[in-house]
Amino acid sequence: MSHKILVVDDHKVFAESIASVLRNKYEVVEVSSVEKAIQIVTTFSPDLIVTDLQLPDQDGFYLIKSVKSKGLDIKILVLSSLTNQSTIHKLIQLGINGFLNKNVSSIDLLNAIQKILQGESFFQADIYNDYIKNFKLKTDKSNEITPREIDVLKLIIEEKTTSEIAEILNISNYTVEGYRKNLLNKTGATNVVGLIKYAMKINLI
Template identity: 35%
Template sequence: MYLDKTSIVIVDDHSIVIEGLKSLLDESHLNVLGHFTSGKEACNFIEKESPDLVLLDINLPDVSGIDLCRTIKAVAPETKVLVLSNHNERNIILQTLQNGANGYMLKNVSKQALLHGIELVMAGEIHFCGEIRDIISRPTKYELGDTPHLTKREKQILQMVADGKTTQEIASQLNVSPLTIETHRRNLHHKFKVKNVAELIMMATKHRLL
């Protein structure tokens, strides 16, 4: 299985949730390095251990999970962050993604859906459960603006970026130089007025281009 040997840290303010997640992950032969109910303690551990993935709740007693996500990305840039929360407010979802989250799922997802989400995030994709995808794909007219005009090649590269492919992988598949792909990616960021891949995918989803 792809997830074998994936190291995970769980951060949630409810011990019973942690116990349930740990049991589920243990059954799936995943390596739970640690689990925490406070953000500060979790962040210190994550900075030291650099786990592959953090399952992060938004509600924590000492810090917002939204802010903690940004901090985790600063101290452990290679660590993926998958938010697992009961919050389905659109502004919270968007703020978390802007702070570097690699995915957002609700706690009512099934075991299979959670494991699938973890697998996709670890494969480099930005993943949302179905309900979250529906929420972020229904922007107001003010937020949406005009749909950017994309060339055929830009649409192709946008889809490959959304699939989690790296610049090198895209260049190899399209038989062009990585510099050419980087130019297309910069153009996509400019056209969508975004700063990173998560925002790009989010905006492309809003415009129903993915």
């Protein structure tokens, strides 16, 4: 059975050209808005969404967040001319599977889609390398996890309450909540599960 792909782009000619290329290998549906995309996700059940960020009703960020919030196992490839580092950073934090500039060739697009459907990530090399060299260098220092934050993180993972953490570390509940907020901001996590994933990534657990 071929994979299903949902193309979301309000430029009709561009969307049709993409869909035409993809239909040689995949089952494809194209829509022009986030509203239509969200409506069709449950009925079409795509394996992958290829979306622009600049859309008429809501932007692509809203679509990505909506899909993620539903807990759906759908991979997301962003195809956009917005390639600035802050945009790439935000998309990475949202957990997308790939990013390509809109001027990409059909061969590169097919290659990216194939890799993503196989479980890999695919970010256009020049854009991602620029992000790594510039944006992350600017933010890494301010995003370093302090030793005290590590102490709090360990206790959060142990499912200690705010009051218990405060008592163990001899600090106030208010201070504990401050550390918790800092950890969420610095790791890009939105909840305890995200913090656990971060802890596993740095071999804390």
